[in-house]
Amino acid sequence: MDFTIPLGDWVALIVDWLQSNAAAIFDGIAAGIDWLVSGLESILIGIPTIAFALLIVIVCLWQLGWRFALFAVVSLLLLIGMDLWRETMQSLALITAATIVSLAMGLPLGIWASRSDRVQAVLRPILDLMQTLPPFVYLIPAAMFFGIGKVPGAIATIIFSMPPAVRLTNLGIRQVPKEIVEAGLAFGCTRRQLLYRVQIPNALPTIMAGVNQTIMLALSMVVIASMIGAGGLGNTVLTGIQRLDVGLGFEGGIGVVILAIILDRLTQGFGQPPEKKRGLSPRLLLRWVRSPGRGKEDAAGNVARAR
Amino acid sequence: MAEKIEVKDLYKIFGNSPEKALSMAKEGVSKGDILKQTGNTLGVDSASFSIQEGEVFVVMGLSGSGKSTLVRLFNRLIEPTSGQVSIDGRDIVQMTQKELIKLRRNDVGMVFQSFALMPHLSVLDNAAFGLSISGYETAKAREMAMAALEKVGLDDYARSRPNELSGGMQQRVGLARALAHDPSVLLMDEAFSALDPLIRTDMQNELLRLQQQEARTIVFISHDLDEAMRIGDRVAIMQDGEIVQIGTPDEIVRNPANDYVQAFFRGVDVSQVFSAGDIASRGAMTIVARGDNLVDSALSRLEKNESDYAYVHDRDRRYRGVISLDSIKSVRDRGSGSLAEAFLDDVSPITADTPLSELLGPVAEARCPLPVVDAEGRYSGVISKGGLLRVMDRAS
Numbered sequence: 001m002d003f004t005i006p007l008g009d010w011v012a013l014i015v016d017w018l019q020s021n022a023a024a025i026f027d028g029i030a031a032g033i034d035w036l037v038s039g040l041e042s043i044l045i046g047i048p049t050i051a052f053a054l055l056i057v058i059v060c061l062w063q064l065g066w067r068f069a070l071f072a073v074v075s076l077l078l079l080i081g082m083d084l085w086r087e088t089m090q091s092l093a094l095i096t097a098a099t100i101v102s103l104a105m106g107l108p109l110g111i112w113a114s115r116s117d118r119v120q121a122v123l124r125p126i127l128d129l130m131q132t133l134p135p136f137v138y139l140i141p142a143a144m145f146f147g148i149g150k151v152p153g154a155i156a157t158i159i160f161s162m163p164p165a166v167r168l169t170n171l172g173i174r175q176v177p178k179e180i181v182e183a184g185l186a187f188g189c190t191r192r193q194l195l196y197r198v199q200i201p202n203a204l205p206t207i208m209a210g211v212n213q214t215i216m217l218a219l220s221m222v223v224i225a226s227m228i229g230a231g232g233l234g235n236t237v238l239t240g241i242q243r244l245d246v247g248l249g250f251e252g253g254i255g256v257v258i259l260a261i262i263l264d265r266l267t268q269g270f271g272q273p274p275e276k277k278r279g280l281s282p283r284l285l286l287r288w289v290r291s292p293g294r295g296k297e298d299a300a301g302n303v304a305r306a307r
Numbered sequence: 308m309a310e311k312i313e314v315k316d317l318y319k320i321f322g323n324s325p326e327k328a329l330s331m332a333k334e335g336v337s338k339g340d341i342l343k344q345t346g347n348t349l350g351v352d353s354a355s356f357s358i359q360e361g362e363v364f365v366v367m368g369l370s371g372s373g374k375s376t377l378v379r380l381f382n383r384l385i386e387p388t389s390g391q392v393s394i395d396g397r398d399i400v401q402m403t404q405k406e407l408i409k410l411r412r413n414d415v416g417m418v419f420q421s422f423a424l425m426p427h428l429s430v431l432d433n434a435a436f437g438l439s440i441s442g443y444e445t446a447k448a449r450e451m452a453m454a455a456l457e458k459v460g461l462d463d464y465a466r467s468r469p470n471e472l473s474g475g476m477q478q479r480v481g482l483a484r485a486l487a488h489d490p491s492v493l494l495m496d497e498a499f500s501a502l503d504p505l506i507r508t509d510m511q512n513e514l515l516r517l518q519q520q521e522a523r524t525i526v527f528i529s530h531d532l533d534e535a536m537r538i539g540d541r542v543a544i545m546q547d548g549e550i551v552q553i554g555t556p557d558e559i560v561r562n563p564a565n566d567y568v569q570a571f572f573r574g575v576d577v578s579q580v581f582s583a584g585d586i587a588s589r590g591a592m593t594i595v596a597r598g599d600n601l602v603d604s605a606l607s608r609l610e611k612n613e614s615d616y617a618y619v620h621d622r623d624r625r626y627r628g629v630i631s632l633d634s635i636k637s638v639r640d641r642g643s644g645s646l647a648e649a650f651l652d653d654v655s656p657i658t659a660d661t662p663l664s665e666l667l668g669p670v671a672e673a674r675c676p677l678p679v680v681d682a683e684g685r686y687s688g689v690i691s692k693g694g695l696l697r698v699m700d701r702a703s
Contacts, residue, residue, distance in 0.1 A: 182384050183423035186494075187437035187484070188412030197440065201427045 015141050026145045029155075033097065037150045041093035049085050053077075056262065063269035075258040084236060084255045091232035091259060094150060094225065095218045098157035102214050106162045107207070110169025111195070120170060127163040135160055135224050143228050153221075153230025161217035168210025172203030212267045219260050233259070311492065311524040312358040312381065317390035319376055319548075322347030325388045338547040350376040352548035354390070358541075360491075361522035365535040367571070368545035374528045377545065378494050381526060382415045383407055394492060412441040416485030420497035422477045424469040424484075431456065431465035434483040441488065448487075455483040458517065475506035479513070486517070495527045499534065507531075511538050532571045536560070544568050557585055583666055584659025586698050587679040587688030592617045594646070596627055601646045606635050616675040618686060619646060626678060626686040629654045656680045659687055663698070670695050 018026075044052070053076045061069035079088055113120040135156055142152035176199050184198035200207070226234030233255045240249025320328045328347035331340075338349040351373045358364045368374045379385040380392055383399060392399050399410060416437070424433045432439070435452035439445065456462045459479040469477055478498060485493055499507045515538060518525065529535050535542045536556040543553045544567075552564035560581070563569040592614045594605050609617055609632050619627040628650030638649045656678040657669060670677055676691035 177421065177423070179419045179421045179423040180425065182379075183417070183419055183436075184440075185384055186382055186411060186415070186417040187440055188408045189440050190408060193440055198425070201425065204427070 015144065019144060030146045030151045033101070033151050033154050034149075036100065037093055037097040037154050040097050041090055041150075044089040044093050045086060049080060053080070059266065060262070064265055068265060072262060075262070079255055079258060082251045082255065084233065084251060087231070087233045087236050087252075088255055088259060091219075091222050091234065091256070094154055094157065094230055094232060095215065095222070095259075095263075098154050098161060098218045098221075099211075099215050101154075101158050102162040102218070103165055103211060105158075106165030106210075106214065107169050110166040110207075110210070111173065111200075113166065113170040114173035114199075123166065123170075127166055130159050131163045135221065139224070139228055148229040150230050152228050153225030156228075157218050157221040157225055160221050161214045164213035164217065165210045168213065169203070169207050172206030172210070173199045175206065176202040208267070208270070212264065215263050215267055216260065219256065219263065222256055309360045310357045311360040311362070311395065312526070313391070313393040313396075314357065315355050315391040315393075317351055317354040317377075317380060317392060318388045319350035319373075319380060319385060320347050320388045321350050329388055349373075349548045350385075351380065351387075354550050356543065356550065356553055358524060358526065360524055362540045363518060363525045363527060363538050365527045365529055365539035365542045366545060367529055367532065367535045367542055369530060372545040373548035374530075374545050375496055376548075378496050378526055378528050381492070381494055382411055382417065412437065413488065414490050415492045415494060416488065416490035417494040418478070418481045418485045418496065418498040420500055422469070422474075422481045422501075424477060424480055426469055428469075429465065430461065430467050430469060430472070430480050433469060433480050434465075434487050436484055437488050452483065452487050455487040456480075458486060459483045459513065473506075474502050475510060478502060478510060482510075482513075482517075491523060493523050493525045495525060497528050497530070500530065507534070514538060544571070557581075561585070581663045581698065582659060583657050583661040583663070583679045583690060584681065584687055586663070586694065587659070587690055588676075588694050589688045591676060591689040593686070594619045594630075596621050596646060602635060602639050602644070602649070605630060605646060605649075606632075606639055609635065618678050618689065619650070620686040624685040626656055626680045626684055629675060629678060631675065651675070654678070656686075657690075658682070663695070666690065666695065 056076060057069050057072045060072040079085055109123065113123050138159060139152065139156050142155050146152040146155060180202055181194065181198060184194045189198060222230075222232060223234040223237050226232060226238050233252050236252030236255065237249050238252075240246070240252055318329055318332060320332065322328060322345065324345055324347060328341050328345045328349065331345065332349055332352055336344075338352065341347060341349050354377065366374045366377055376385055380387050381394070381399075383402075387400050390400065394410070394414065397410075399407065402410065425436065428436065431449055431452055434456050435443075435445075435448040438448035438451055443451070453462060453465060456465055459482050461476060461479050461483060464472060464476065469480060472480065478501075481498070499510045502510060511534060514525075527535075527538060539556055541553060542556055542559055543550050544559065544564075545551070546565075546567045552559055552568050554562075559568065563571075592608070592612055594601065594608070594617050596619050605617060609615075609630075614632070616629055616631050618629055621627060628647065630646065630649040631651055634649040634651060635646075638644045638646075651674075654673060654675060654677065657666065657680070659679055659681045666677075670690055670692055676689035676694070678689050679687050681687050
């Protein structure tokens with residue numbers, strides 16, 4: 001007996017049907033994402049290289065202290081020196097756009113899941129699927145629906161990077177200690193106040209870890225997305241592979257790593273409570289400027305503690 | 308005093324089929340059998356009592372006895388399955404969500420075992436939390452919160468974060484948060500249990516001091532008998548969701564309703580719980596002093612009763628002195644003199660509020676059972692060496 005389940009045929013049929021009947025929807029989505037990615041890209045490329053690099057260094061100094069700022073200076077100079085700045089900005093635009101969409105959908109989904117066991121039960125297998133299905137599998141239909149270019153790349157990135165935002169938001173809110181939630185209720189919180197004044201603030205470190213993971217996963221899709229024409233640093237790596245140009249591939253790879261480290265550390269820095277920060281706060285800098293004698297001591301003390 | 312909180316036929320059942328379990332509980336089926344047959348847990352079983360205004364009402368029991376559930380029924384953090392809880396005559400079980408939120412914002416404060424402070428807010432903003440939730444302007448809320456922090460002596464720490472404070476200080480913040488909106492009812496769930504003993508005593512004193520300034524109705528959950536005895540005006544003891552005894556600390560210690568209640572007193576330092584008046588025995592022989600001519604009759608009564616000592620008080624029960632067989636005999640042999648001449652001069656009465664811990668020395672050294680007098684100097688009994696030892700023994 002010949003037992004076969006033609007699952008592949010069915011999926012192909014569904015994809016065909018969607019393509020011919022829901023084209024307007026996909027065109028709308030494509031237009032929105034294209035607008036977001038292209039807009040971000042032209043802004044990021046439009047800013048003078050030196051000005052943007054300097055801005056990044058200053059933010060690093062503020063949030064993470066002088067050691068990491070020094071690393072940022074060296075690594076950004078390397079990017080500029082390798083002539084990869086434009087590609088880096090393209091990748092950054094794609095990652096930023098994908099992250100914005102992932103968070104805009106993922107955070108509310110996570111909150112919803114935290115409030116209902118049923119929603120959580122439905123979401124869990126979908127999230128598993130999104131995270132474990134090899135990206136190449138949905139790159140093909142994405143390319144069929146949205147054509148070649150940045151849009152399918154962004155959509156594949158969104159699918160891959162959204163799960164941690166949902167999962168960790170859900171987890172963070174569910175892990176808020178029971179007595180803290182009870183305290184919120186006991187002092188007269190409405191459901192909305194409970195969410196915004198108690199649950200989200202208490203879950204914030206976990207939610208920020210989810211945001212950080214979303215950004216990191218978006219970064220990891222850079223090379224794969226470039227296979228359907230998303231461009232950026234991934235394209236440099238891909239070209240290096242295709243031409244067996246080890247040097248070019250390595251340069252692209254290093255670019256991705258630098259981008260990853262800076263984004264990772266910066267998002268972690270913003271997620272930390274103020275007392276744990278190692279950076280120089282504007283207030284401290286201001287005091288330093290106003291009364292150099294005393295302020296210096298404070299700044300020095302702060303740096304010393306950071307060690 | 309008026310009744311502040313009234314609880315009537317209150318049941319709480321956790322589980323999927325509370326109706327069936329409820330009817331079983333009402334028929335008197337035990338907690339264990341209900342769990343076995345329906346899979347539901349009986350949290351609170353038929354509680355009925357009332358709490359007076361300004362009273363510190365302690366609910367005591369082992370963990371799992373339902374005391375933390377009971378206190379949460381008072382502000383409906385847990386929904387009752389059946390019954391009534393009235394605060395100021397209004398049944399909170401029937402309240403709409405809106406009314407309930409209003410009640411929580413205005414009339415009821417709560418303090419938690421784990422402090423439950425918001426780590427992202429300063430001490431001041433934690434104390435102001437309830438007020439700011441209720442819609443007070445930030446400045447006004449902070450002003451009121453500052454006043455509450457001053458009450459608990461933490462105004463200097465207003466700008467700190469909770470995690471920078473010690474446990475005792477954190478719970479003071481919890482107390483300030485609960486006091487900031489000046490509620491008439493304060494619910495305290497094992498509020499001091501997480502603190503070490505010295506700090507705990509400190510906090511109990513703090514609470515008693517605050518209670519002297521402005522008497523609130525306090526429902527205090529505790530598993531610590533010493534704590535219950537120290538701060539409770541009345542104590543309710545819970546076992547398996549059921550309230551097995553309610554009374555003043557003295558009543559419960561003297562007359563435990565069952566072995567479970569009795570078990571609480573093992574290891575309890577009774578010398579701190581009891582005072583002289585609580586254990587004074589009325590059995591000793593007394594003589595009411597009227598005229599002067601009592602020496603002969605006193606002697607004959609002593610001999611007839613085979614007593615060595617007799618305690619003399621006047622018609623108002625005012626204590627006068629102790630006589631012994633020897634001293635009354637020598638007065639009679641002299642042929643003249645009054646009863647007062649026979650009083651033993653080395654026996655002095657002790658006052659009723661003296662704690663047992665301070666009694667051991669005087670009772671041991673005295674040659675006769677020591678007389679106890681109340682604040683007005685009235686005779687209220689005697690404490691003998693044997694009687695004192697029996698009380699100490701019962702506790703251990």
